Amino acid sequence: MSYISIKDLSYQYPIGKKQALKTINLEIEKGKLYTIIGENGSGKTTFCHILRGFIPYFHKGELKGTVSIDGKDLFDYEIEELAIKVGYVFQNPFTQISGIKDTVFEEIAYGLENLGVEREEITARVNEVMDLLGIQYLREKHPIHLSGGQKQRVVFASIIVMEPDILVIDEPTSQLDPHGTEEIFKIINIMKQKGKTIILVEHKMELIAEFSDFVMVLQDGNLVMQGKTEEILTDERLLSYVGALPQYALLGLEMIKHNLSIKKIPITERQSEEIINNWLRQKNLVS
Template sequence: MSTIVSLKNVNYQYPVGKQPVLKNIDLEIQEGNLYAVIGSNGSGKTTLCNIIRGFIPHFHKGTLEGEVTVFGKNILEYDLGEMAVKVGFVFQNPFIQVSGVKDTVFEEIAFGLENLGVPVEEIKRRVEDILQLLKIDYLRDKHPQELSGGQRQRVALASIIVMEPDLLVIDEPTSQLDPQGTEEVFEIIGIMKEKGKTIILVEHKMELIAEYADFVILLHDGEVIMQGSAKEVLSNSMLFDFQMALPQYAMLGMAMNASGFQLEEIPITEEEAYNSLIELFLKEGERR
């Protein structure tokens, strides 16, 4: 798989900041994977997203050091219009992503394509395809301002996905949603993952990260503290040292090991926990 985003020794300080928000960041994002970025508030997650999507340094100035390349091209060589085509960004607040100038969901999803000058017939086809793919066809004629938070976030995702960006950057998409809205948003993320999209996801819900992420990056105080497969990071009790939780199934596995029941590995998902328990019970049965 090819590297589509690379950060080498990256430091960034906002214009009015007294110290760097990101420090010595070295990361590589490989094509076709979902990377979850975790960390406590103020750890630099959104700033990292803003660098990858080009808002830093093209919109937010400040001091950017190191090398950032996206699709093999230095971030400094892009303009924001070019970046918007290649990198789709979804805000954590669904109420600010809706344009406010369209009367129906269909028109809202089509808005970005109109701005790119895509032919009308192709716009109609692509919007129809997205409505069906994301299972939101029933919203097509609703006014965007009348939608619930979960529905708005799904429409926001649709309006980005319809532009067919090569990379999706999604910043805490469920922070303001109820459990049903969260489930619906992650269903869409799952669809994009199955289609082989490269996704960078900032999220706090550890069970969902464990279920969907291929790799996890832990930021703390602007530095990458840990990175690796979801299994490696989310089963590591070192997360507690940085005010992070573990998935409940990892907690269960650790508790069982501490009680003398030795699991082969610490589970991080419900399926892994179920399989680990079945394996443990079978072994106990053989011993008796």
């Protein structure tokens, strides 16, 4: 049974001349990681805004179709209720740091304070999340003085501490270096292992291949491809939509074009090593 069900969803911004999303139909399973890919202007952030309730509660415009979460129509949720149900991580961590707290601990606790959670529970939950994400060493630092990667981890902590069932994450690594990107995907994987339903906007193909369960491709507001990660990331049509495939998938496709028999096209480094080693053994080139 679908956890999030989207039927005939279309949306046009108040001053937009065309629809940002066009007749989207999608079923999202609970506890899975769905990645949305597409070029700039394809509708990725608009889609995220709808799931979070920014549309229509903040952005108005013309919205058609239905969205239900956990069997309840999205628009039957109170905005406060939806804020607890769905955690949202912005692309730029600088815009999500409150700017009014003097320490990382206080910043992470801020949302719980607004909900009126008891002080002892706040302390316990914040400490638990900081331990989980490995950021206790930032505890007394001022949030404004952190690096971009550190800010992004604090933002994640401030969302996770609210214990949402769903995480909507909009290009969290776009402004991070490789180390910062690795740290963020460690957090995303932790949340996946904890059974959270995750909708992730991302463009780094190798990371999508490693962690994602399903991939959705948007182009000009249309959902042009959707399916299991291995199906989408080995489909050459993706090159015409986003101009990229995982490097390991490209290797597999080249092997097939050169009549080298392989059982499947790899999308990760591990799969690539297995397939190449199997092929070499078939040819008696390795023992």
